[in-house]
Amino acid sequence: MISEFELIRRYFTHRAQGAVLGVGDDAALVRVKPGCELAISTDMLVAGQHFFPDADPVRLGHKALAVNLSDMAAMGAVPRWVTLALALPQVDPRWLAGFARGFMALARRFKVDLVGGDTTRGPLNICVHILGEVPRGRALRRDGAKTGHDVWVSGTLGGAALAVAAGKGRIALNRSERKVCADRLDLPEPRVALGVALRRVASSAIDISDGLVADLGHIAEESGVGAVIGLDLLPRVAAMTRHAGSMIAREALLSGGDDYELCFTAPANRRAAVAAIGRRLGLVLTCIGSVVRAPGVTHRVMVLDRDGRPVDPDRAGFDHFK
Amino acid sequence: MISEFELIRRYFTHRAQGAVLGVGDDAALVRVKPGCELAISTDMLVAGQHFFPDADPVRLGHKALAVNLSDMAAMGAVPRWVTLALALPQVDPRWLAGFARGFMALARRFKVDLVGGDTTRGPLNICVHILGEVPRGRALRRDGAKTGHDVWVSGTLGGAALAVAAGKGRIALNRSERKVCADRLDLPEPRVALGVALRRVASSAIDISDGLVADLGHIAEESGVGAVIGLDLLPRVAAMTRHAGSMIAREALLSGGDDYELCFTAPANRRAAVAAIGRRLGLVLTCIGSVVRAPGVTHRVMVLDRDGRPVDPDRAGFDHFK
Numbered sequence: 001m002i003s004e005f006e007l008i009r010r011y012f013t014h015r016a017q018g019a020v021l022g023v024g025d026d027a028a029l030v031r032v033k034p035g036c037e038l039a040i041s042t043d044m045l046v047a048g049q050h051f052f053p054d055a056d057p058v059r060l061g062h063k064a065l066a067v068n069l070s071d072m073a074a075m076g077a078v079p080r081w082v083t084l085a086l087a088l089p090q091v092d093p094r095w096l097a098g099f100a101r102g103f104m105a106l107a108r109r110f111k112v113d114l115v116g117g118d119t120t121r122g123p124l125n126i127c128v129h130i131l132g133e134v135p136r137g138r139a140l141r142r143d144g145a146k147t148g149h150d151v152w153v154s155g156t157l158g159g160a161a162l163a164v165a166a167g168k169g170r171i172a173l174n175r176s177e178r179k180v181c182a183d184r185l186d187l188p189e190p191r192v193a194l195g196v197a198l199r200r201v202a203s204s205a206i207d208i209s210d211g212l213v214a215d216l217g218h219i220a221e222e223s224g225v226g227a228v229i230g231l232d233l234l235p236r237v238a239a240m241t242r243h244a245g246s247m248i249a250r251e252a253l254l255s256g257g258d259d260y261e262l263c264f265t266a267p268a269n270r271r272a273a274v275a276a277i278g279r280r281l282g283l284v285l286t287c288i289g290s291v292v293r294a295p296g297v298t299h300r301v302m303v304l305d306r307d308g309r310p311v312d313p314d315r316a317g318f319d320h321f322k
Numbered sequence: 323m324i325s326e327f328e329l330i331r332r333y334f335t336h337r338a339q340g341a342v343l344g345v346g347d348d349a350a351l352v353r354v355k356p357g358c359e360l361a362i363s364t365d366m367l368v369a370g371q372h373f374f375p376d377a378d379p380v381r382l383g384h385k386a387l388a389v390n391l392s393d394m395a396a397m398g399a400v401p402r403w404v405t406l407a408l409a410l411p412q413v414d415p416r417w418l419a420g421f422a423r424g425f426m427a428l429a430r431r432f433k434v435d436l437v438g439g440d441t442t443r444g445p446l447n448i449c450v451h452i453l454g455e456v457p458r459g460r461a462l463r464r465d466g467a468k469t470g471h472d473v474w475v476s477g478t479l480g481g482a483a484l485a486v487a488a489g490k491g492r493i494a495l496n497r498s499e500r501k502v503c504a505d506r507l508d509l510p511e512p513r514v515a516l517g518v519a520l521r522r523v524a525s526s527a528i529d530i531s532d533g534l535v536a537d538l539g540h541i542a543e544e545s546g547v548g549a550v551i552g553l554d555l556l557p558r559v560a561a562m563t564r565h566a567g568s569m570i571a572r573e574a575l576l577s578g579g580d581d582y583e584l585c586f587t588a589p590a591n592r593r594a595a596v597a598a599i600g601r602r603l604g605l606v607l608t609c610i611g612s613v614v615r616a617p618g619v620t621h622r623v624m625v626l627d628r629d630g631r632p633v634d635p636d637r638a639g640f641d642h643f644k
Contacts, residue, residue: 020359021461021463024464024544025397025463025464025465025544026363026393026394026396026397026464026527026528026529027361027362027363027393027394027396027397027399027452027454027461028361028362028363029359029360029361029362029397029456029461030359030360030362031359031360031458032354032360034356037342037351037352037353038351038352038353038354038360038453039349039350039351040349040350040351040352040403040405040437040438040453041348041349041350041405041438042405042407042438042439042440042449042451043407043440044407044408044409044440044442044444044447044449045442046409046442046443046444046445046447047444048444049442049443049444050442071348071349072348072349074348074349075347075348075349075351077349081362083362083363083364083451085364085365085366085449085451086366087366087368087371087447115362116362116363116364117364118364118365118366118449120366120367120368120371120372121368121371122366122368122369122370122371122445122447123368123444123445123447125366125368125409125444125445125447125449127364127366127407127440127447127449129364129405129407129451130349131360131362131453132349134351136353139343139349139351141343141347142346142347142348143347205348206348207348222346222347
């Protein structure tokens with residue numbers, strides 16, 4: 001059987017461009033740019049929980065890195081270095097080659113160095129750890145939203161959740177809808193350039209991994225404010241048009257995770273600046289509501305329909321132990 | 323059922339002393355000391371592979387962090403920040419409280435901040451990621467050993483491997499031997515202070531996680547040299563005395579992993595300096611051989627018995643896929 005060391009060397013060794021010392025010692029060594037803080041995040045993906053055990057390894061490699069890049073985007077940080085720890089039930093060179101292809105292609109595109117990792121036998125588990133740089137004091141945090149600020153989201157919402165719903169037979173998608181939604185679920189595009197551009201504009205930011213209402217709720221909690229958003233204002237994936245009236249579509253918009261768009265707040269007098277960023281990046285940015293402080297709304301997100309009536313969203317978001 | 327968020331808060335939230343922003347945002351934020359490089363390492367521990375599924379959670383918490391601290395020690399880095407990703411088959415508050423107690427006690431002792439993590443449902447898997455600081459250009463690497471340098475190890479060897487052998491019924495230990503060896507296996511003491519002290523003395527270093535011969539072999543390979551060590555020179559755990567002649571004891575000494583002592587090389591004219599470090603730290607440091615360049619020995623470790631005859635060690639070390 002191929003050895004662990006050989007296996008790692010074959011698929012994951014690449015010349016670390018931005019490291020003093022890459023894979024192959026007890027630790028990697030890197031230098032953080034002067035004047036920068038280091039942003040640190042980690043995500044663990046488990047078969048059967050975050051992805052189907054038979055998921056396409058190329059797409060899985062993409063996603064494993066993308067969700068971590070998205071955390072950097074949400075901080076306004078430039079991703080620099082990652083490590084990859086893998087537990088594998090067996091050595092399957094085809095699977096590994098595919099996973100490495102998806103992972104490394106995205107790493108190259110974002111100029112991120114794979115500087116270390118660990119490989120072991122065990123039930124399939126993928127743990128990625130990421131480090132990014134952000135100028136001191138400029139990080140986008142969750143605790144900066146102020147009353148009167150606008151609430152924005154990037155791109156479109158609900159696609160990933162529709163793909164999951166279709167997979168469970170809860171909604172019937174046609175072939176093109178299925179393709180679009182599956183790509184939203186499997187191949188999220190981390191909004192790194194947006195995060196960087198928002199450093200001087202946004203007052204808070206988060207990436208939408210657990211669902212819009214849950215994630216915006218984190219901003220509300222950390223900032224000690226509330227948020228009111230309009231259901232009809234939410235930018236939805238085109239595949240949703242045919243299903244606009246369905247409960248599942250609404251659920252996907254409000255509580256569907258895995259879209260990895262950014263939700264952020266910005267002062268109302270910076271609308272033009274936000275719009276300009278969207279134009280420059282070729283990315284739709286949509287104002288979906290306001291930060292408020294009102295009885296009963298603080299620490300909460302209130303969703304209103306077109307008639308101003310409160311919609312009751314599932315606020316829980318994705319909780320792996322619920 | 324208790325929520326994932328609540329669970330994390332309850333057991334793992336502590337005030338990050340040395341971080342700009344700790345747990346609770348998309349990423350933590352820290353500042354690396356000017357003039358320092360960042361050392362980065364990660365280890366994944368899987369139930370049934372690295373520990374018994376019914377292992378004492380307090381000891382497991384200790385070990386999960388200790389093996390990562392040991393990687394920092396082997397680099398001469400001061401450990402600063404860790405993240406912890408956990409996959410758990412179910413929420414067992416007793417297990418979690420124990421694990422957190424073992425983990426956090428060691429973290430406090432080494433002044434390491436837990437700045438982030440991830441918790442998910444899945445087969446038990448523990449992935450720790452660690453960051454440390456080391457002055458620029460001062461890290462202890464594997465590639466600096468030179469012909470004529472001494473080879474050293476800290477502490478004693480073989481204890482952890484004897485505990486594993488006893489667990490498998492391959493060797494009979496009495497109660498006190500069993501206790502000593504089990505502690506070596508479960509509660510390794512990371513040699514952080516030694517690593518820091520060796521920065522200006524050692525020419526290379528590694529921690530012994532896969533077995534002395536395998537790990538010293540990594541130094542030999544990376545440095546392009548060979549090493550000759552004396553079997554009788556190896557400092558052995560006292561519990562080994564009764565079993566000195568056995569093959570299992572020899573195997574434990576040469577190929578037993580999990581002792582997490584440091585193996586390092588230093589110029590022969592620095593013997594007094596190394597000895598002084600050992601005295602200051604109250605830690606036995608033993609010279610076990612020499613770095614050589616000779617036909618057939620380069621990139622290899624040769625073990626000699628008291629009569630100068632080569633001993634054939636199992637060179638493989640611990641390879642999870644063999």
